[in-house]
Amino acid sequence: TSVFADTLILNADAALDVKTGKLLSPATIVVEDNTITSISKRTPRNAPKNARIIDLDGHTLIPGLFDMHVHLTGDAQVHGYKRLRRTVPRSAITGVRNAKRTLAAGFTSVRNLGAGGYADLALRDAIYDGDVPGPRIFASGPALGITGGHCDNNLFTHEHQVTAAGVADGPWAVRKKVRENIKYGVDVIKFCATGGVLSKGTKVGAQQYSLEEMQALVAEVHLRGLTVAAHAHGTDGIKSAIRAGVDSVEHVSFLDDEAIKLALKHGTYFSMDIYNTEYILGEGEKAGILPESLDKERKVGAKQRASFSKAVEAGVNMVFGSDGGVYPHGDNGKQFSRMVKFGMTELQALQAATINSATLLKQQEKLGSLEAGKLADIIAVPGNPLDNITLMEQVTFVVKDGKVEVDKRTAK
Ligand code: ARG
Missing domain, CATH: 2.30.40.10 (Urease, subunit C, domain 1)
Incomplete structure (x- = not known):
């Protein structure tokens, strides 16, 4: 003193x-x-x-508070084809606004899981330097994924030859992509293990990376002393990600008993964005979310909430992850009441957003x-x-x- x-x-x-x-x-x-x-x-x-x-x-x-799944450079009013008019610098500026709103909502730490052009790292560093207000950001940069997968960009035809920055196929290519992200300064690695709701042409239940690719990816991340988050809705993808040793699974929509057992055995954290569905089905169409995505959401939302109840009941490690940026930043806190409605005690919901998340990030000291x-x-x-x-x-x-x-x- x-x-x-x-x-x-x-x-x-x-x-x-x-x-x-x-x-x-x-x-x-x-x-x-x-x-x-x-x-x-x-x-x-x-x-x-x-x-x-x-x-x-x-x-x-x-x-x-901690939110373990946000996209600060994303805008809830700008989805689908509208997003194609958003450059990386424009997204970074939106990120400044969103960082301020997130902090004002009480979230002093976030994990940013996926941003183009490493805009999330720029935002992280600007906040750290005191240029703009915002939470502590643990940033992933571009998320890794297979060609044509949820973490690729599938809105163009083959004539445009557009591939997202995080695309890598095969065990050595994914290791190289992990190394590249670390070279540019990421804190955490994110990859897509299954299809998703908001991507064009992906099956939400279907696995994307093979177990072999996930094992190589996770081994490389852990070798370098970072943690890794896997986007996964479908059961096979969730299980492969857990078996490969990921630190957290995101979304976790379709669970079975074996998947829960595996998570308990490996100590895997689940980060389940159970507020998201209300915004997507309520406001998504106006914001440009594709009709096929709205269809997928109708099949996922209720199932995910049932899976959440099961995971809580079984005692899986749970963190607070909301996918802010799909819905408006600053509304993060709305997820707490849903977490209680679908099976957590008030204390468990608060632990998910504090000590559990700090532990997942290895910041619990x-x-x-x-x-x-x-x-x-x-x-x-x-x-x-x-x-x-x-x-x-x-x-x-x-x-x-x-x-x-x-x-x-x-x-x-
Ligand atoms: N980013 C996720 C995806 O596109 C959002 C899923 C939202 N739906 C939900 N029920 N949590 O797959």
């Missing part, structure tokens, strides 16, 4: 220990520079006189819970979210890295 440290003192009705579910009430958190130095029932006697004190009456303090010694990523909601999970849609106060980034409380 240096006498020169900047000190911030947050007084609130309560602070949530996400590891145990216990509420400390009342609660005072002391932050020095970017680190939490104490959590107690009242202001410690030795708190510096020049500290900035913020009274958050009626509020509960929670660790900064620094982030994911309110503890002395951890980085000061702290949010406040007006009430107790264990009683009313929709409060997670009303984040009013956000501290990231010890800095007050958002204060939406009405002046008293």
